[in-house]
Amino acid sequence: MQIPAAFEYERATSIENALELLQQRGPEARLLAGGHSLLPMMKLRLAAPEHLIDIDPLAEELGYIREADGEVRIGAMTRHRELLESELLADRLAIFTDAERVIADPIVRNRGTIGGALCQADPAEDLSAVCAAVKASLVIRGLDGERVLTMTEFHRGPYETAVGEAEMLVEIRVPLVMNAGSAYEKVERRVGDWAVAAAGAALRLEGGTVAEAGLALTAVGGGVTCERAEASLANQMPVEAAFVAAADLAADDCSPTADQRGSAEYKRHLARELTLRALRSAAARALGEREY
Amino acid sequence: MQVALTINGEERSADVEPRTLLVHFIRDDLDVTGTHWGCDTSNCGACVVLMDGEPVKSCTVLAASAAGHEITTVEGLAHDGELDPVQQGFIEEHGLQCGFCTPGMMLTARALLDRNPNPTDEEIREAISGQICRCTGYLNIVKAVRWAADHTAAPIAGS
Numbered sequence: 491m492q493i494p495a496a497f498e499y500e501r502a503t504s505i506e507n508a509l510e511l512l513q514q515r516g517p518e519a520r521l522l523a524g525g526h527s528l529l530p531m532m533k534l535r536l537a538a539p540e541h542l543i544d545i546d547p548l549a550e551e552l553g554y555i556r557e558a559d560g561e562v563r564i565g566a567m568t569r570h571r572e573l574l575e576s577e578l579l580a581d582r583l584a585i586f587t588d589a590e591r592v593i594a595d596p597i598v599r600n601r602g603t604i605g606g607a608l609c610q611a612d613p614a615e616d617l618s619a620v621c622a623a624v625k626a627s628l629v630i631r632g633l634d635g636e637r638v639l640t641m642t643e644f645h646r647g648p649y650e651t652a653v654g655e656a657e658m659l660v661e662i663r664v665p666l667v668m669n670a671g672s673a674y675e676k677v678e679r680r681v682g683d684w685a686v687a688a689a690g691a692a693l694r695l696e697g698g699t700v701a702e703a704g705l706a707l708t709a710v711g712g713g714v715t716c717e718r719a720e721a722s723l724a725n726q727m728p729v730e731a732a733f734v735a736a737a738d739l740a741a742d743d744c745s746p747t748a749d750q751r752g753s754a755e756y757k758r759h760l761a762r763e764l765t766l767r768a769l770r771s772a773a774a775r776a777l778g779e780r781e782y
Numbered sequence: 783m784q785v786a787l788t789i790n791g792e793e794r795s796a797d798v799e800p801r802t803l804l805v806h807f808i809r810d811d812l813d814v815t816g817t818h819w820g821c822d823t824s825n826c827g828a829c830v831v832l833m834d835g836e837p838v839k840s841c842t843v844l845a846a847s848a849a850g851h852e853i854t855t856v857e858g859l860a861h862d863g864e865l866d867p868v869q870q871g872f873i874e875e876h877g878l879q880c881g882f883c884t885p886g887m888m889l890t891a892r893a894l895l896d897r898n899p900n901p902t903d904e905e906i907r908e909a910i911s912g913q914i915c916r917c918t919g920y921l922n923i924v925k926a927v928r929w930a931a932d933h934t935a936a937p938i939a940g941s
Contacts, residue, residue, distance in 0.1 A: 492822040492841075499783060499800030499846050522847070529803075529842050530823060542800070546847050595912025597837045597890065598824055681911060682825075 494532035498541045505552070505660060508545055509633050513656035515541040521658055522546070523567060523606035526598050527615070545658075552605070552660060555579065564662040566605025571596070573604060583664060584775060585624060585672035585690055589616045595682040605659045613648040614684035614709040616676065621662060622706035622714045623690035624672055629661040636660075641706075645714055667702075670694040671775025675764040676708070679751060685709045686751045687760035689740070691768035695776050699725050705736065705769075710761045711745035718743055719765070728773040737765040785845045789814060790858030800846050804838075805829040807845035808855060816856040816885050827913030830886030831855050837890045839912070856885035859892060867930040868892050877926030879917035886913050891927040900931055 498515075502508035512519050518540035522528055531537040545552075545567065552567035555576045562583060564573070573579060574590035593599060593616055607617045608628070621628075622641040630637050630644075630653055644652050653659055676688035688708035694701045703723035705716040719739035726732035746757035785802075786795035789812060796811040805819050808831065817840060820828030824842040831840045832854035859866040868891045871877060878884040887910055894901055894909040901909070906927045907920075915923060 493803065493806075494801045496799065496801055499844070501846075501849075522844070525844065525847065526824060526842055529844070533822065542844075544844070544847055594824075595827075596909060597827060597830060597839055597912040598842075600836050601838055601843065 492533035494529065495535060495538045497532075497539055499544065500541065501544045501547055503547060505548060505631060505658070506633075508543055508548065508658060509631065509656055511541075511543045512658070513633060515543070517655055519543055519655075521609075523609075524569060524601040524603040525606075526594070526602040527606060527610040527612060531610075549603075553603075557666065560666055562664045562666055564604055564664070566608075566659045566661060567603050568605075570594070570599035570602045570604070570607075574599060582666055582670075583624060583672055585620050585674045585692060585772075588674035588771075589620045589676070589688075589690070592616070592676050592678065598682075604662060608644070608662070609651055609653055609659055611645060611647075611649050611651050612684075613711075616674070616685065616688060616708055618645050619688060619690045619706035619708040619714045620674055621664070623674075623692045623704040624664050625692070625702075625704050627663045628659055629663065630654075630657050631660045632657040638663075642715055667694050669696065669776055671772040671777070672704075673768045673771035673775065675768045675771070677760050677764065684751070687746070687757045687764060689761060689764035689768045691765065691772040693723070693728060693769070693772045693776050695728060695773075698727065700728055700732070701725075703736070705740055705765060707740060707744050707761055707765070709746075709751075710757050711747075716740040716743055716765075723769075728776070730770075733766050733769040733773070736769060737762045740765040783846060785849045787845075787848050787850060788852045790854060798845055800844070802845045804831070804840035804843040804845045804848050804853075807848075808840065808853065811845075814855055814857055818882055818885055820882070825914070826883075827886045827890070827910075828883055830889050830913065832889050832893055835893060835896065837886075837893050854889065854892075856888060859888060866892060867934045868895065868927065870933070871926035871929035872923075875922050875925040875929050877919065877923045879919050883913055883915045883917075887915070887923055891930060894927070895931055895934065899934060901927070903928065 520539035522544045549567045552565035554565040579586040628644045672692035674690045692704035700723045703720045706714045719736040741762035746754045818828040820826040824839045829840040
């Protein structure tokens with residue numbers, strides 16, 4: 491029987507209350523969102539918080555996907571299922587829809603949340619790369635107010651983010667731009683498994699060339715972004731040769747390690763191939779040839 | 783801590799450790815044993831119950847988090863001695879062999895049909911894709927859900 495180690499349990503009644511509880515309970519306190527990453531880790535004693543502050547009561551307040559001021563704003567407690575079923579995301583930011591189709595299974599997606607996934611920062615977790623590719627901003631709230639970080643600032647490495655002890659991620663903001671397309675490609679050993687490797691791509695076109703590119707990888711090393719590959723696409727025509735060059739750079743710059751999911755060599759091969767596929771699909775969507 | 787929730791329409795509560803998982807709370811503390819306890823790792827789906835009408839893997843939900851919510855287990859499917867069409871479908875189409883996955887499969891099917899009364903076979907397969915049947919009776923499970931969809935009286939307009 492797998493049971494977490496004992497902990498003190500409290501239910502947050504508001505965001506403010508959650509932050510106060512975090513401050514009072516100190517560094518051994520953790521927030522519990524959907525629980526589908528944290529509880530499995532607690533069962534395996536990979537995590538053993540002394541205090542759990544359940545923010546499930548905030549699911550309504552922090553569960554939303556809405557358009558405001560040229561951005562899509564996603565509440566941190568928005569569940570995977572809502573992301574998958576969002577027409578706004580399918581229409582304008584299909585990278586989320588692509589990723590959500592292959593995150594775990596429909597029942598897990600009923601509970602798991604975007605904020606939980608990003609804050610857990612599992613190196614094989616998909617939404618960090620999705621958010622990095624589309625240059626999302628992360629709104630972190632503390633008792634003294636809010637700060638807004640880029641994904642590069644937020645995601646510090648496996649299981650490590652910039653969220654401080656008495657802070658919580660409350661919202662994810664994604665810019666909505668015209669002539670843009672995005673896509674996510676993943677290879678898994680079996681349906682619902684973590685990624686062997688995956689790649690996210692986002693392109694904004696202007697006058698027939700790439701004005702802005704976002705590329706990010708999952709499960710092939712600590713970081714998620716691919717700066718050199720992104721820079722290589724600037725002002726290029728959105729054509730195969732440019733995509734191949736960018737995919738080569740993304741694969742060169744990642745640092746996969748061998749494990750039960752595959753050798754480092756295989757994962758690097760996947761990083762290249764999946765970056766290429768994601769770029770092709772993102773470009774097709776940006777040009778209006780929507781194939782989803 | 784005291785955890786109170788509604789299970790199959792009945793309000794129940796028990797004093798448990800905060801780390802108690804919903805599956806054990808239902809089976810051991812409330813003594814409602816139709817829910818099966820399988821892999822412990824949110825992979826197999828034997829422990830699926832409905833929480834406010836949506837399927838969840840009860841091995842990966844704290845009982846404490848389910849407090850105040852409405853839980854439906856396999857015992858809550860039949861009404862007034864009459865089987866739910868999903869249960870009847872599993873009988874008609876031989877949707878079970880050993881029966882271990884059956885409670886979870888039927889609850890997921892119920893939630894699917896509540897949202898989508900006439901799903902395609904593809905949609906049925908997708909809905910149960912987080913659950914494992916080790917007798918590999920998937921074909922008949924899909925047929926059973928199909929049977930239930932085909933044999934559910936259309937809701938009367940305005941009711």
